[in-house]
Each structure stands twice: as C-alpha cells, then as structure tokens.
Amino acid sequence: MSDLTLNLSQLHRERVLAWLQEYGVYVAVGALLVFNVMFTPHFLSAANFRTQLVQVSPIVIVSLAMALVIGTQGIDLSVGSVMALAAAVVVLYLGYGAVPAIVAALVAGALVGATGGALVAYLDIQPIVATLALLVGIRGLANVLVPQLREFRNPDLIALGSDTFLGVPFVVLVAAALTVVVALVVRRTTFGRQIVAIGGNRAASELSGLPVRPILLAVYVISGVLAAGAGVLATARLQASDPTSLGLFMELSAITAVVVGGTPLSGGRIRVLGTVMGALLMQLLSATLIKHDLPQSWTQMVQAGIILVAVYATRERGTR
Amino acid sequence: MEPVLEAEGISKRFPGVQALDGVSFAVLPGEVHALVGENGAGKSTLVKILTGAYRPDSGELRYLGRPVSFSSPLEARAAGIAAVHQEVNLVPMLSVGRNLLLGREPRNRLGIIKLRKLYETAARQLAEYGIRTDVRRQLRTLGVGVQQMVALARAVSVDGRVVILDEPTSSLHPREVRTLFGVIEGLRRTGVAVIYVSHRLEELYQICDRVTVLRDGRVAHTGPLGGLDRLELVSLMLGRDTSEVRNTGTTRFSRRLRSPQNRPGEPPVLQASRLRRRRLLHDVSLQVHAGEVVGLGGLLGSGRTETVRAMVGALPLDAGQVTVAGFPLRRRTPAAAIRAGLSLLPEDRKADGIVPSLSVRENIALAALPRLSRAGLVSEQRIDQIVETFIKRLRIKAASPHQKVAELSGGNQQKVLLARWLALHPKALLLDEPTRGIDVGAKAEVQLLVEELAEAGLGIVLVSSDLDELVEGSDRVVVLRDGAVVGELHGDDVTEEKIMAAIAGHDASRHDDE
Numbered sequence: 026m027s028d029l030t031l032n033l034s035q036l037h038r039e040r041v042l043a044w045l046q047e048y049g050v051y052v053a054v055g056a057l058l059v060f061n062v063m064f065t066p067h068f069l070s071a072a073n074f075r076t077q078l079v080q081v082s083p084i085v086i087v088s089l090a091m092a093l094v095i096g097t098q099g100i101d102l103s104v105g106s107v108m109a110l111a112a113a114v115v116v117l118y119l120g121y122g123a124v125p126a127i128v129a130a131l132v133a134g135a136l137v138g139a140t141g142g143a144l145v146a147y148l149d150i151q152p153i154v155a156t157l158a159l160l161v162g163i164r165g166l167a168n169v170l171v172p173q174l175r176e177f178r179n180p181d182l183i184a185l186g187s188d189t190f191l192g193v194p195f196v197v198l199v200a201a202a203l204t205v206v207v208a209l210v211v212r213r214t215t216f217g218r219q220i221v222a223i224g225g226n227r228a229a230s231e232l233s234g235l236p237v238r239p240i241l242l243a244v245y246v247i248s249g250v251l252a253a254g255a256g257v258l259a260t261a262r263l264q265a266s267d268p269t270s271l272g273l274f275m276e277l278s279a280i281t282a283v284v285v286g287g288t289p290l291s292g293g294r295i296r297v298l299g300t301v302m303g304a305l306l307m308q309l310l311s312a313t314l315i316k317h318d319l320p321q322s323w324t325q326m327v328q329a330g331i332i333l334v335a336v337y338a339t340r341e342r343g344t345r
Numbered sequence: 346m347e348p349v350l351e352a353e354g355i356s357k358r359f360p361g362v363q364a365l366d367g368v369s370f371a372v373l374p375g376e377v378h379a380l381v382g383e384n385g386a387g388k389s390t391l392v393k394i395l396t397g398a399y400r401p402d403s404g405e406l407r408y409l410g411r412p413v414s415f416s417s418p419l420e421a422r423a424a425g426i427a428a429v430h431q432e433v434n435l436v437p438m439l440s441v442g443r444n445l446l447l448g449r450e451p452r453n454r455l456g457i458i459k460l461r462k463l464y465e466t467a468a469r470q471l472a473e474y475g476i477r478t479d480v481r482r483q484l485r486t487l488g489v490g491v492q493q494m495v496a497l498a499r500a501v502s503v504d505g506r507v508v509i510l511d512e513p514t515s516s517l518h519p520r521e522v523r524t525l526f527g528v529i530e531g532l533r534r535t536g537v538a539v540i541y542v543s544h545r546l547e548e549l550y551q552i553c554d555r556v557t558v559l560r561d562g563r564v565a566h567t568g569p570l571g572g573l574d575r576l577e578l579v580s581l582m583l584g585r586d587t588s589e590v591r592n593t594g595t596t597r598f599s600r601r602l603r604s605p606q607n608r609p610g611e612p613p614v615l616q617a618s619r620l621r622r623r624r625l626l627h628d629v630s631l632q633v634h635a636g637e638v639v640g641l642g643g644l645l646g647s648g649r650t651e652t653v654r655a656m657v658g659a660l661p662l663d664a665g666q667v668t669v670a671g672f673p674l675r676r677r678t679p680a681a682a683i684r685a686g687l688s689l690l691p692e693d694r695k696a697d698g699i700v701p702s703l704s705v706r707e708n709i710a711l712a713a714l715p716r717l718s719r720a721g722l723v724s725e726q727r728i729d730q731i732v733e734t735f736i737k738r739l740r741i742k743a744a745s746p747h748q749k750v751a752e753l754s755g756g757n758q759q760k761v762l763l764a765r766w767l768a769l770h771p772k773a774l775l776l777d778e779p780t781r782g783i784d785v786g787a788k789a790e791v792q793l794l795v796e797e798l799a800e801a802g803l804g805i806v807l808v809s810s811d812l813d814e815l816v817e818g819s820d821r822v823v824v825l826r827d828g829a830v831v832g833e834l835h836g837d838d839v840t841e842e843k844i845m846a847a848i849a850g851h852d853a854s855r856h857d858d859e
Binding site for chain 1: 679683689698700702703723
C-alpha cells in the first residue's frame with residue numbers, strides 16, 4: 026500500500042519535472058514580463074526593450090552554438106576568449122576595410138574552433154579540458170595582439186553596432202536570423218539530426234556509419250565562428266576593441282542559457298528556442314532586479330537558484 | 346570435509362526473470378571449483394549473492410558452518426569471501442605496494458604511513474604467491490595480468506578463505522595465465538577455496554577439481570570434473586543431452602534448406618579471410634552466399650562477436666580482408682561497410698544500437714539519413730514513407746512513430762534496429778544474438794524475418810547462443826573456439842550434436858599458437 030503511494034508520488038514528481046524541463050523557461054519569462062509590466066515603471070517603453078535585446082544578442086548567438094556543442098555531449102569553454110580574439114583581430118585588420126576585417130575575425134574564430142574540435146574529435150581529449158586550454162591561451166593571444174583598449178572610427182563597423190533597420194538594431198536582427206538558421210539546421214538537415222544522434226549514443230552512431238569525427242569537428246568550428254561573430258558585434262557596439270574584458274565569463278552565461286532552456290548536459294537533445302528563452306530569462310532577471318534597486322549580488326544568487334532548478338529538471342531520469 | 350561456503354535452495358527473482366531457482370552450491374576448503382554456464386544461466390547472480398551484493402529471495406547461505414546473511418560486499422569481504430573481477434578494482438595511480446595494503450598500511454604513532462615497512466611487507470606478501478614485480482611502481486604501468494594478480498593477492502591476504510575468480514584469464518597472456526595458475530595452486534595448498542568462473546574448457550580441466558553447471562537458473566550438474574568428458578560438459582552447459590533425439594519446432598524457422606542462389610562464377614556476397622586480432626581472433630575466414638544463412642556457433646567468449654564486429658570495421662584488425670559482393674573493403678570503418686552493403690545488428694542493443702533520446706522514427710531513419718535528403722536537407726516525406734513501411738512490415742508496436750524508442754519493449758527495439766538496416770537495402774547482414782532478451786512472440790517474428798530476408802537474397806550471418814536457433818535457422822554453421830574456426834558443418838551435418846562436438850574439440854586437434 027505504502028509502496029503504491031510512493032510510486033504514485035514518484036510518477037507525479039517525474040511528470041512535474043518533465044513539464045518543467047519542457048515549458049519551465051517559457052513560463053518563467055512570461056511571469057517576469059507580467060511582473061515587470063505591473064510593477065516596473067517605464068518597462069513597456071520601446072527604448073527599454075531595445076536596450077535589453079541589444080544586450081542579450083551576443084549571449085544568444087554564443088548560446089546557440091553552445092547548444093549544438095552540448096547536444097553532442099560536449100562543451101566549449103573557449104567562446105569568451107574567442108570573442109576577445111575576434112575583437113583584437115577586427116581592429117588589426119580594420120585598415121583593409123570593415124568587411125575584410127570581419128572576415129578575418131571570423132576566420133580566426135573558425136581556426137580556434139577547429140583546434141578545439143580536432144583535440145576533441147581526433148585526439149579524444151575531453152571537451153572540457155581541450156577548450157579550457159583554449160580559454161586560457163586564446164585570451165592571452167588576444168591580449169598580445171591588442172594589449173589595451175583601442176578605439177576605432179571606421180564608420181561601417183560603427184554602423185553595424187548602432188544602426189537599426191525598421192527600428193530594430195542590426196545586432197538584434199543578426200541574433201534573430203541566426204536563431205532561425207540554427208533552428209533549421211537542427212530540425213531540417215542531416216547534419217543537425219546526426220549531431221543529436223551522436224550526443225545520444227556515440228557508439229550506435231558510429232555503427233550506423235555516421236561520420237562522427239568530422240561532425241564533431243564541424244560543431245566546434247561553428248561554435249568558434251559564432252563566438253567570433255558575437256565578439257565582432259559587441260566590439261562594434263562598444264566602438265572600441267577591448268580584448269582584456271570582452272567576453273569574460275561568456276562561456277558561463279551561454280551554458281546557463283542552454284541549461285535553463287531545457288537542453289540536457291548529457292547530450293542527445295537540442296532546444297534552440299528554449300536556449301534563446303534561457304538567455305532572455307537571465308537578461309530579464311538581472312534587469313528586473315537592477316530596476317528595483319537590488320544589488321548585483323542578488324541577481325547572481327537568484328540566477329544560481331534558477332540554474333539548480335533547471336539542472337534538476339533536466340537531469341537523467343530513471344532508466345525505463 | 347565440511348564445506349567452507351554453502352548455499353542451499355537459493356532463489357532470486359528480478360522483474361520478468363527467475364535468475365536463480367533453488368540453487369544449491371558448496372565449496373570445500375582447498376578445492377578449485379569451476380562455476381560454468383551460458384549467458385543468463387545465473388552465474389553472476391549467484392556470485393553476487395555469495396559476495397553479499399544481492400540478497401536471495403529465499404534459501405540459506407552457510408559460511409564456516411553457520412548461517413550468514415551479508416548485507417554488503419564489504420561485510421562478506423571482512424568475513425573472508427573475496428571476489429576478483431575482470432576489471433581490476435584497484436587504484437591505478439598508486440604503487441603496487443600501496444594498493445596491496447590499501448586501508449591497512451603500517452603507520453607510526455602519528456598516523457603517518459611507514460613507507461619502507463609497507464614496501465617490505467608488500468614485497469614479501471607478493472613473493473609468497475610467486476609474483477615478482479617492483480612494489481614501488483605505479484600499478485597502471487603494469488600489464489593487466491600483474492594488476493589482476495595484485496588484486497588476487499590483496500583479496501586473499503586479508504585472511505581470505507573463499508576467493509571467487511570471475512573470468513580471470515580473459516585478458517591475460519598465456520605466460521601470465523601460467524603464473525596465475527601457480528598462484529591458484531598455492532591457494533589450494535593453504536586451504537583456500539577457489540571458485541573459478543570461466544568459459545575456457547581447457548583451463549577448467551587444467552586447474553579445477555569439481556564443477557557446477559548452471560542452466561536457466563538451476564543447477565544442471567555438480568560433481569568432480571575428472572569423470573566428465575568435454576562433450577558432456579558442453580551439452581550440460583547448452584542444455585542438450587547427447588543421446589537424446591530431439592524434435593525440431595521450438596523456433597519459427599521452417600528448416601527448409603535454401604539452396605545458395607549463387608550462380609557458378611559469382612563471388613560470395615560476403616567473404617572474410619584470415620581475420621587476425623591479437624589474442625581475440627586467429628585467422629578467421631568465412632564465406633556467405635546470397636540467400637544463405639550462416640550460423641556462427643561457439644561458447645561465450647569464443648570470438649563470435651569479435652568476428653562480426655571486425656567484419657564491419659568496429660573492431661580494428663591486425664590483418665585480414667573483408668569482401669562484399671566481390672569488392673574488398675579498403676577503409677575499415679562501419680561507414681565504408683555500410684556503403685558496400687554490409688551492416689551489423691549489435692549484440693548490446695542499449696549500448697551500441699538504439700539512440701534512447703530519439704523517437705522510433707529518427708532511430709529507423711538514422712543510418713539512411715544521407716539517402717533520404719537532398720543537399721543536406723532531410724526529406725520528411727521520404728522518411729515518413731520508409732518509417733511507415735517498416736513499422737507495418739516488421740509489426741513494430743509503438744504508440745506512434747514519434748514515441749521515444751527507449752519506451753518500447755526489447756523486441757520492438759530490436760525490430761527498430763532491423764528496420765534501420767533494412768532501410769539501407771543491404772547485401773549482407775550480420776546479426777549478433779538477434780533474439781536474446783526479447784519476448785517469445787517477438788523472437789518468433791524476428792526469426793521469420795531472418796528467413797524472409799535470406800529468401801529475398803540477402804547473405805546473413807547469424808550469431809546465436811541458442812542451439813535451436815542456430816540449427817534450425819542456419820544453412821551452414823561455422824564453429825569458433827578461442828578465436829579460431831574449429832569446424833564447419835553443412836547440410837545434414839548441422840545438428841546440435843555435431844556443433845557441440847566441435848565446441849568441445851572432439852574432432853579437432855588444434856593447438857594454440859601462442
């Protein structure tokens with residue numbers, strides 16, 4: 026008898042957790058929006074929305090790539106340093122014009138991603154170790170290239186950071202477009218399906234003839250390129266290259282967004298929209314607390330709570 | 346003589362399986378007692394009950410004449426019952442000596458380990474068992490054999506009275522095996538009871554005094570090994586009486602002999618020649634014609650799984666060649682094998698087969714994705730078509746194609762994996778224990794399907810521990826022992842008796858080349 030009730034309550038809890046993983050992030054974002062509309066003055070202004078979205082865009086871009094990497098059961102800690110490297114490279118090559126400079130920055134990101142990917146895919150080094158090495162090393166490289174904050178006056182690059190289209194900042198448009206692209210890749214392409222399969226069961230994927238190593242390599246290259254893109258956008262908005270502090274702790278924000286969005290760290294599943302919502306939730310949360318004059322330390326503690334809830338909800342449920 | 350450890354009427358049930366059913370078992374001090382049986386016979390459950398990892402549902406365990414009930418392996422070990430498993434449970438980063446005396450290091454008054462004393466003690470203890478090695482070396486720098494010997498020495502040096510060796514020689518070099526046997530001999534002299542779990546018949550006859558054969562959770566036989574000849578032992582393990590004339594009909598195979606459909610001059614659809622892998626495979630060759638089912642027989646650990654894994658490139662080879670429909674596989678990877686038309690249904694469905702986080706539909710389409718997409722974009726329509734076709738054809742029972750594959754029964758998961766391969770239109774299929782662990786209904790369906798596929802012209806290799814399945818399902822049976830082909834049976838020779846004779850090595854006088 027007591028056995029039965031125990032089972033029932035356990036079943037109930039599992040269902041709650043599954044629901045939380047599936048929709049929790051949407052509900053949380055919705056609740057925060059409602060709270061702010063009711064209690065935060067000037068929350069509904071266009072300027073406020075624009076600021077929030079511009080601030081969250083680089084995080085969204087990096088998180089999208091992080092979601093792909095985590096989907097393969099990996100992790101990429103180098104993204105923040107890659108942003109710094111991109112900031113350094115883009116000002117170094119700005120003399121050739123904005124477009125060549127941006128391309129150079131993206132190529133630099135791709136190279137870092139390829140290095141991490143090769144370590145993971147071909148040398149079988151654990152992703153956390155391989156990309157930790159890059160986190161340290163690439164930040165150093167970026168500082169060597171541009172030792173201190175360097176301002177620039179290239180109008181094209183400045184425009185990328187501050188211009189709008191139909192009232193929406195470019196930066197936000199790029200993040201939105203990338204969200205659509207990544208969602209399509211995950212849902213509609215062979216590549217996306219194979220990423221998820223590799224994360225779900227690598228041995229089975231290999232036996233099924235999937236090109237496991239090239240796919241892993243490609244995922245890390247994508248992560249490098251997107252992180253570099255986020256670095257370029259952030260630099261354009263700052264109108265200055267700041268490799269010392271740009272992208273610091275970005276890897277943690279991105280992982281948080283992915284996890285809060287309901288993607289399990291154990292791989293085999295990628296939630297693109299959830300990831301974007303996860304990034305929005307964290308942004309909205311810190312904005313809310315700041316507007317209500319609560320110190321930054323409060324934000325951090327609340328964020329910690331949310332991460333714990335998210336991880337608890339996505340953790341491996343009993344084997345069936 | 347009083348048995349040192351005795352189990353009486355032990356039963357243990359797991360959901361859906363009666364793992365042990367009234368098993369009685371006793372070991373005497375100073376004897377080496379072989380515990381044998383095929384997969385699922387209940388060996389590991391019995392070992393786990395003896396070492397306190399499981400509690401029996403009913404029955405009694407007596408140790409040194411007194412009833413006992415161990416609540417954990419730790420308790421059993423403290424009482425003097427130790428198990429040494431295939432994977433060594435030691436600390437690879439510590440030295441041999443530290444490992445040997447882990448948790449009972451000689452200490453001074455401040456609780457600091459007296460290293461010199463420790464290494465002296467360790468060296469002396471190892472020497473007693475005839476193990477010569479540098480006790481200061483890191484354990485992981487030594488071979489698996491020495492590591493296992495250290496584990497063994499550690500197990501018995503804590504006043505061990507019963508030692509359970511679980512497949513101790515599976516990763517050992519012949520030279521190391523000799524040392525191990527020396528150690529076991531030493532244990533026997535000091536009155537320790539050794540329970541020896543292994544599938545290698547040669548070894549059993551070399552080292553063991555008595556044998557207990559488990560089959561389907563019951564004791565099939567127990568007694569001295571000396572009076573039991575190999576064929577009898579094999580037939581006890583596989584559950585066949587050598588003199589019994591059996592009727593067919595326990596499987597769904599029609600036992601209709603298919604004539605190989607190869608026309609003269611046409612190459613076999615699948616050919617493996619002289620596959621060689623150190624310690625696992627010794628020049629295994631195999632030919633399969635279109636429309637033929639070739640059974641691969643042998644005991645557990647005889648190299649059946651290794652052979653089929655090597656054929657698709659999932660196990661690296663030292664030498665050998667695999668040819669599919671006349672074309673040799675250049676790159677030895679599963680992807681290359683699949684492109685050539687060769688796929689493997691793996692033995693371990695969970696670890697190597699299904700992707701549990703994905704749906705039935707995605708699991709079926711997994712290998713065929715590149716063929717079901719254009720320019721990298723997946724065609725949902727074509728996937729739906731294929732998935733629908735196979736769900737119907739293989740009668741896969743799922744709530745919907747979008748149900749997670751992890752939620753299906755074992756039999757239906759197996760059908761999903763078969764569908765994954767059939768969607769590729771292969772020329773040859775390797776089936777490693779396709780019906781193990783699935784319910785009777787699904788088993789019959791899978792067997793029917795195998796027959797259908799052969800009739801449709803596929804070449805099939807069927808690995809099975811189920812003799813009925815092997816005999817009734819195969820046109821030809823190749824028998825492996827210790828990683829080498831020891832017999833090939835055709836036509837009317839495909840009988841249980843002849844397969845068992847080949848496994849027991851009655852007609853073959855092969856000697857190990859190592």
